[in-house]
Amino acid sequence: xxxxxxxxxxxxxxxxxxxxxxxxxxxxxxxxxxxxxxxxxxxxxxxxxxxxxxxxxxxxxxxxxxxxxxxxxxxxxxxxxxxxxxxxxxxxxxxxxxxxxxxxxxxxxxxxxxxxxxxxxxxxxxxxxxxxxxxxxxxxxxxxxxxxxxxxxxxxxxxxxxxxxxxxxxxxxxxxxxxxxxxxxxxxxxxxxxxxxxxxxxxxxxxxxxxxxxxxxxxxxxxxxxxxxxxxxxxxxxxxxxxxxxxxxxxxxxxxxxxxxxxxxxxxxxxxxxxxxxxxxx
Numbered sequence: 001x002x003x004x005x006x007x008x009x010x011x012x013x014x015x016x017x018x019x020x021x022x023x024x025x026x027x028x029x030x031x032x033x034x035x036x037x038x039x040x041x042x043x044x045x046x047x048x049x050x051x052x053x054x055x056x057x058x059x060x061x062x063x064x065x066x067x068x069x070x071x072x073x074x075x076x077x078x079x080x081x082x083x084x085x086x087x088x089x090x091x092x093x094x095x096x097x098x099x100x101x102x103x104x105x106x107x108x109x110x111x112x113x114x115x116x117x118x119x120x121x122x123x124x125x126x127x128x129x130x131x132x133x134x135x136x137x138x139x140x141x142x143x144x145x146x147x148x149x150x151x152x153x154x155x156x157x158x159x160x161x162x163x164x165x166x167x168x169x170x171x172x173x174x175x176x177x178x179x180x181x182x183x184x185x186x187x188x189x190x191x192x193x194x195x196x197x198x199x200x201x202x203x204x205x206x207x208x209x210x211x212x213x214x215x216x217x218x219x220x221x222x223x224x225x226x227x228x229x230x231x232x233x234x235x236x237x238x239x240x241x242x243x244x245x246x247x248x249x250x251x252x253x254x255x256x257x258x259x260x261x262x263x264x265x266x267x268x269x270x271x272x273x274x275x276x277x278x279x280x281x282x
Contacts, residue, residue, distance in 0.1 A: 006116045009226065010091035011039045012050055013169065016060045017067065019046070023053045025267040030064040030071075034094040038123045058210070058272025059217075065257040065271045070166045070196055071095060073279070077164045077194060078102055084163035086152065087111060088182070089170045092120065096135045107134045109157060111148050114139035149185050162192040172200040172228040179230055180240060186282070187245040193282040195246070198275050202231040206274050214274050234276055241280040252277035 005011070014035030021028055036045075045051060074085055074095070083106045087093055090110035096103040110117070117137045124130075136155045140148045153159065165186050171179050179199075186195045203211055203218075218228050232240075234251040241249035254273045262270045 005119055006039075006091055007226070008224070009169065010116075011041075013063055014039045014092040015041060015045060015048075015051060016056065016063045019051060019053065019056070020060055020064045022046075024060075024269055025265065028064075029061070029261045030068045032064075032067070032094055032098060034097055034127075035092040037127055038092050038094070038120065040123070057269060058213075061262065061269050062254075062257075062271035062275055065261050066168050066198055066275065066277070068261055069252070069257065069277065070168065071099065073194065073196055074164050074166075075099075075102055077162075078106055082162045082164055082192075082194075083107060084157060084161060085109065086157070086163055086165045088148065088165065088167040091116070091169075096132055097124070097129050103132070103134055105134075107136060107156065109136045109138050109152060109155060111138045111140050111152070114141055149188075160190055162190050163194075165189070165193065165195045167195070167197040169198060171197060171232075172230055173226060174230055176230050179232075180244065183240060183246075183280075184244045186280075187241075189282050191247075191282050195241075195278065195280045195282075197278045197280075199232045199237050199278060200228060200230070201274055201276060202233065205233065210272055210274065213272070237276075237278050241278060246280040246282060248281040250279045252279060 014032075017030060017032040018036035021031055021033055050056065078085075085095075085106055086109045087095075088111050090112045093110065096108045096110075112120075117139050121137060136157075138148070138151050138155045140146045140151050142148075157163070167182065171182075174182070182197075183195075186193070203215060206214055221228055234253065238249045238251055253276045254271050257277075258270045
């Protein structure tokens with residue numbers, strides 16, 4: 001197996017999605033244990049401190065809630081004739097393998113670092129996933145200044161046709177200028193294209209005790225060399241989307257996610273506040 005495995009955040013996300021299936025009550029918001037199989041953790045992975053079922057409830061719920069929102073959006077757009085789905089920073093996403101009834105009807109473009117994609121393609125092959133005609137791996141080295149739009153075009157993406165673009169768990173690691181550049185790039189896609197992007201709220205918008213927990217997470221990320229550098233208020237993000245040319249922009253907050261996917265649960269599972277969605281249409 002190639003040595004360049006995905007970063008710890010991508011692996012943790014995949015494991016939390018599996019943990020939701022294994023420890024949370026039904027109905028599950030998202031059924032995904034395939035990402036865990038890709039990550040191939042050791043037999044004691046559930047004993048890791050960051051896999052504690054109680055301590056990670058809110059973050060785990062946030063991860064599966066945002067994934068479900070994206071997949072429902074893609075399904076709705078495909079039903080309206082959209083046939084292109086782009087994942088910016090795909091990580092260990094498994095949509096193309098888990099949802100063949102949708103993926104077989106469209107082109108799925110996974111954008112990520114070349115080394116990560118080499119690793120992922122080998123792991124998929126090891127697990128028996130071969131020959132998915134509509135799945136395109138688009139290798140982009142952002143640190144080298146490569147343009148994801150240019151690489152996307154070379155992979156067969158049709159800029160004249162509508163697309164859904166998803167970016168989750170990425171914006172907080174990018175500068176404000178880099179986030180604005182991404183918004184501008186997506187806003188230049190065909191009219192009717194849709195962007196679904198998560199962004200992180202400033203700490204002063206989060207109440208205690210969650211504020212202290214988030215602050216600890218941010219400090220851990222900084223110490224690990226992956227600091228959170230961008231935070232946005234919902235009105236600010238909506239203004240930026242309109243500024244770069246989106247015709248419509250909507251904010252979906254934690255309360256909306258809870259109402260859609262977590263209401264009436266027997267285990268009272270719900271996402272931690274701190275991450276919001278921008279849904280914008282070209």
